[in-house]
Amino acid sequence: MGISLPELFLYLTVMKFHFLLIALCCCTGLKAQQAKPNVLFIFVDDLRPDLGCYGDTTVKSPHLDSLARKGVVFKKQFVTVPTCGASRMSILTGKLPHKRSDLTNEAAESMVRTEMPETFIEQLKRNGYYTVGIGKVSHSADGYVYPYNKEKSNQLELPNSWNEMLFDPGKWKTGWNAFFAYADGTDRNTKKNDVPPYEAAPVEDNGYPDGLTAELAVKQIEKLADKGQPFFLGVGFFKPHLPFTAPQKYWDLYNENDIALTPSPDMPANINKASLHESAEFNQYKLGDEKASLQKPVSDAYARKLKHGYYASVSYVDAQIGKVLTALREKGLDKNTIIIVWGDHGWHLGDDRVWGKHTIFDWSLRSPFILKTPRQQKGFNPEQVVSSVDIYPTIMELCGIKMPYKGDGESLLKAKRNTAYSYFKQGITVRTDRYRLTQYYRNAKPDIELYDHKTDPWENRNIAAEQPKLVKELQVILERGNTGVYQTPKTPTTDQPDN
Structure with a gap:
């Protein structure tokens, strides 16, 4: 049996419409996928909020200050x-520490043993994102597990x-050597x-590893731009770590x-020195001009040199971050x-006579958090107290x-908690x-x-003894953050120093 011309015309019209509909759906799907926001997450080691913003x-930080003017600066x-x-694993998993191993630098290695919750990077990958890491995102300098x-x-x-997962160690050959690098190719x-705890060398930016990381990140941005897929790019810079x-x-x-010089040159009044430490990480640099201790501060001249x-x-x-942001733009x-x-x-x-982190004072716990979204985002409160688990x-x-x-944080688009919990030195704060x-769980x-x-x-004066009623009220709030990581004052300290 043959087919009439009107029937053939109708058939072809229907098929044409069908193919146009498929094409439209594909394009719409592609646009929807491309409409997902990319994520550029820049991790900076040992960076306290000493920035213009x-x-x-x-401090001269023009590139971060420029980003801050376009985004949200969380001040607390x-x-x-x-x-x-431990800090990085907490932010990556959105979880507070719940056991003693969560307080150590080896916390990240538990991801290898699948003992930790899934990271937000893994969730992005599961949802169609192409994920690229460069440098120190978790704990390892190059993303791989091995001793220094x-x-x-x-x-x-x-x-x-x-x-x-990428990294260019340059002439230092391994990530950990690059992490402790000097310009001549040696390392700690x-x-x-x-080695000394400082160095100024007549080299270009790529004469130190962070310059190589910036170059690698710029190249990856160029590749990701052509991929047609939403991406997560994590870039971990080493400085200003020792x-x-x-x-x-x-x-x-x-x-x-x-x-x-510091506004806190002495130990806080009415505390036990067990709340602080003897700057062990800093003092292991044997060619330093002076040793730090709680007994007396370093000289003013040396403090200025170190700062x-x-x-x-x-x-x-800041300049390396500027290169990455420029490439993105x-x-x-x-x-x-x-x-x-x-x-x-x-x-x-030098605050409280300490050179380093590893305390649960504001000096050691407060860090920069700058967030810029593609479109103006309502709901953020830059003055609110927030925790890194909220990210x-x-x-x-x-x-x-x-x-x-269910993690331990809350989206900052609707956060109400206005508190932040931290853990170390046998204490919860x-x-x-x-x-x-x-509250310290110790005998001292x-x-x-x-x-x-x-x-x-x-935080120069502990007033707990003067305000027992206020302490009792605040202890109710503190107890909400007691995850059981510290339970008895007789438990020996196992917190590990970060090198």
Whole structure:
């Protein structure tokens, strides 16, 4: 049997419409996929909020300040653990520490053993994102698990999170050597600590590893721009972590004599020195000019030199971040990319006579958190007290992805808690808008500390004994953050130093 011309015409018309409908659906699906916001997350090691956008008038940080003007600067963001690996695992999983191993730098290695919840990077990957990591995102300097003084392994620290994990160690050959690098190709590891804690060298930006990381990130942005797929790009910079090493031009930005000394030169009043530490990480740099201790502060001249090195390192990493942000903008990707810059914890720069992190004072727990969304986002409160565990659910909401489990944080688009819990040194501390209350689980007394940030913003005086009623009220809030990580004052300390 034949087919008539009208029937053939009708058939072809229907088929044409069918194919147009399929094409339209495919295009719509592709556009929907491309409409998902990309995520650029920049992790910065040991960066405290000494930046222009946080009100610091000394530090030169033009690129971060420019980003801050376009986004949200969370002024009261506190990390959960003041050591690198544990702090990063807490932010990656959205979980507070619940056991003693969660307080150590080896916390990240538990991801290999699948003992930890899924990271927000893994969730993005599961939901169609192409995930790329560069440098120190979790704890390892290059994303692989191996000791400081050994050859690089093939074991990823976050095995389920990455499509690609990249790093350029340059002349230092391994990630951990690069982490402790000096401009001549040596490092703290191979020099067995016979090195100074600072260096200014007449080199270009790629004369130190963070310059190589910036170059690698720029190349990846160029590739990701052509991929046609939403992406997560995590970039981990080393500076200003010890040693304070940066090209000479960044040291030249500062007049050392103009650098102010700490407003907290002595230990806080009415505390036990067990709340602080003897700056072991800093003192292992054997060629330092002076040793730090709780017995007396370092000289004013040396304190200024060290702060000079820290500030130069901050300006150096700010310039590298600027290169990454410029590449994103030049590719037009900034229009649909969530940008986050986060410091993994603070650092005592001679404050309370300490040089380093590893305390549960504001100096060590408060760090920068800058967030820029593609479109103006209502609901954020930059003055609110927030915790780093809030970042996971915030990313999920901004990307339209459901949380895979109930974490310990809340999306900052609707956060109401206004508190932040932190853990270390046998202690649990809670930061409210006005107060910090700390409970230590130890035999050394006093084991309770209370600081009023309205009258004492630098936490120079413990007033717990003077305010028993207020302590009792705040202990109710503190107990909500008691995850069982510390249970008895007779439990020996197992917190590990971050090197």
